[in-house]
Amino acid sequence: MTAPAQTQRRNRTETEARILAAARRIIAREGFRGLGIVAVGTEAGCDKKLVTRYFGDLEGLVTALGGELxxxxxxxxxxxxxxxxxxxxxxxxxxxxxxxxxxxxxxxxxxxxxxxxxxxxxxxxxxxxxxxxxxxxxxxxxxxxxxxxxxxxxxxxxxxxxxxxxxxxxxxxxxxxxxxxxxxxxxxxxxxxxxxxxxxxxxxxx
Amino acid sequence: MTAPAQTQRRNRTETEARILAAARRIIAREGFRGLGIVAVGTEAGCDKKLVTRYFGDLEGLVTALGGELxxxxxxxxxxxxxxxxxxxxxxxxxxxxxxxxxxxxxxxxxxxxxxxxxxxxxxxxxxxxxxxxxxxxxxxxxxxxxxxxxxxxxxxxxxxxxxxxxxxxxxxxxxxxxxxxxxxxxxxxxxxxxxxxxxxxxxxxx
DNA sequence: GACAATAGTCCCCAATCGGAGACATGCGCA
DNA sequence: TGCGCATGTCTCCGATTGGGGACTATTGTC
Incomplete structure (x- = not known):
């Protein structure tokens, strides 16, 4: 039987911050070409679904990133x-x-x-x-x-x-x-x- | 019965030129982001197989394009x-x-x-x-x-x-x-x- | 302590991509 | 004229992508 793959602590604001940080890391490493929903989710260590749920789109993610930038x-x-x-x-x-x-x-x-x-x-x-x-x-x-x-x-x-x-x-x-x-x-x-x-x-x- | 989809005239040099022209057209229209094997083949009106066969790779295509450029x-x-x-x-x-x-x-x-x-x-x-x-x-x-x-x-x-x-x-x-x-x-x-x-x-x- | 909202996960989907195998057929050369 | 090579086409494949539906369970609230 497969271990139930422990879920992350539930904290939306922290998860959003993790996603934004992951996006910044990817951009710094591979540029915007490497920026994708899947890549960001993987880098952030969460499901890609959360990326789209919280930021809607890559455009939305970039817009949110703009504030931090x-x-x-x-x-x-x-x-x-x-x-x-x-x-x-x-x-x-x-x-x-x-x-x-x-x-x-x-x-x-x-x-x-x-x-x-x-x-x-x-x-x-x-x-x-x-x-x-x-x-x-x-x-x-x-x-x-x-x-x-x-x-x-x-x-x-x-x-x-x-x-x-x-x-x-x-x-x-x-x-x-x-x-x-x-x-x-x-x-x-x-x-x-x-x-x-x-x-x-x-x-x-x- | 499907019509046998008439094939192109067989002329490698001309086809290569058509492919290069198609690539240039795509780059001018959509930039290098839109440059792909499939897109070039479609734009050139030939099978994408020919693109890879004649130029090997996107890199090869760009290199060949360099001479023209x-x-x-x-x-x-x-x-x-x-x-x-x-x-x-x-x-x-x-x-x-x-x-x-x-x-x-x-x-x-x-x-x-x-x-x-x-x-x-x-x-x-x-x-x-x-x-x-x-x-x-x-x-x-x-x-x-x-x-x-x-x-x-x-x-x-x-x-x-x-x-x-x-x-x-x-x-x-x-x-x-x-x-x-x-x-x-x-x-x-x-x-x-x-x-x-x-x-x-x-x-x-x- | 029960319950609803929602954060998180898993899985499926259609589309597209690069790549390659198989095959037909036209062109050039002997 | 006939033959072989190479040109062109069709088709299938695995991988990856963005997107979303279904489900679980945690958290905070009354």
């Missing part, structure tokens, strides 16, 4: 704003890059958004976008870019580069002939600083 | 190099961005590389990387960046931004609060030009 911006308590506009933006880019590089789930989300921009991923991106915008505004403080420069566009370009190079580092390990190891990352960081100072520095018009 | 660099016959280093790089970025935006298959490949860097995708990226490098060298001609500037790193940053923003345009339609419509793209292009001139322009040290 918003936590990463808590690490955004960067240093107090100092220096001119370029300095502050530079410090912001450094801090943002570090927190981005430290969070594989976030990286996978950024990459997956490009491949499968489902409503859930769109919402996730919108929330993050708002958070980053507020963060930038706070870090900028009262410093203003010099007139005649399209600061939003320039900032978008530099942020885009940071995103893409970080994703390349985690996947192909390099870009455009530049190996993204320790030294390469340093060169990129210096290049970003350099471009910021050239774009916004006071050496504008002597 | 290398064709896009044929459009790289940009204008003759004129002006200083910044001008030439600017023209190069414009041409590259235009051909990138015009090729949905290439965009999907760039996005998928970040998510699934399989050997086939790595090889595809390496080939493209070499091609772009040669292209840049040719476009640069005899112009040299001013000393003291890490030109490879700066170029990698600007290229990365161009890649990422193009991918965002095709997926989420915007980035960092910047809508990537006609006007947004123009602002990005101007920002890239602006950064190039600030980084490499002769207005270095007056």
């Amino acid at each position: 918003g936590l990463w911006l808590g690490a955004a308590e960067s240093a107090a704003p100092e220096g001119d506009y370029a300095d502050r933006l530079g410090a912001l880019l450094d801090a943002y890059g570090a927190s981005l590089r430290a969070d594989p789930v976030l990286q996978q989300a950024l990459a997956w958004e490009l491949v499968a921009p489902t409503p859930a991923m769109q919402a996730l991106d919108a929330a993050r976008s708002r958070a980053v915008g507020a963060w930038m505004a706070a870090a900028r403080g009262d410093a203003r870019p010099p007139p005649g420069v399209d600061a939003p566009a320039v900032n978008a370009v530099l942020l885009a580069a940071l995103h893409y190079l970080t994703l390349r580092e985690g996947s192909l390990g390099g870009f455009a002939g530049l190996a993204l190891d320790e030294a390469g990352r340093q060169r990129v960081q210096d290049a970003l600083r350099f471009l910021l100072r050239r774009a916004f520095g006071q050496g504008d018009a002597p | 290398g064709l896009w660099l044929g459009a790289a016959e940009s204008a003759a190099p004129e002006g200083d280093y910044a001008d030439r790089l600017g023209a190069l970025l414009d041409a590259y961005g235009a051909s990138l935006r015009a090729d949905p298959v290439l965009q999907q490949a760039l996005a998928w590389e970040l998510v699934a860097p399989t050997p086939a995708m790595q090889a595809l990226d390496a080939a493209r990387s070499r091609a772009v490098g040669a292209w840049m060298a040719a476009a640069r001609g005899d112009a040299r960046p001013p000393p003291g500037v890490d030109a490879p790193a700066v170029n990698a940053v600007l290229l990365a931004a161009l890649h990422y923003l193009t991918l965002r345009e095709g997926s989420l339609g915007g980035f960092a609060g910047l809508a990537l419509d006609e006007a947004g793209r123009q602002r990005v292009q101007d920002a890239l030009r602006f950064l190039l001139r600030r980084a490499f322009g002769q207005g270095d040290a007056p």
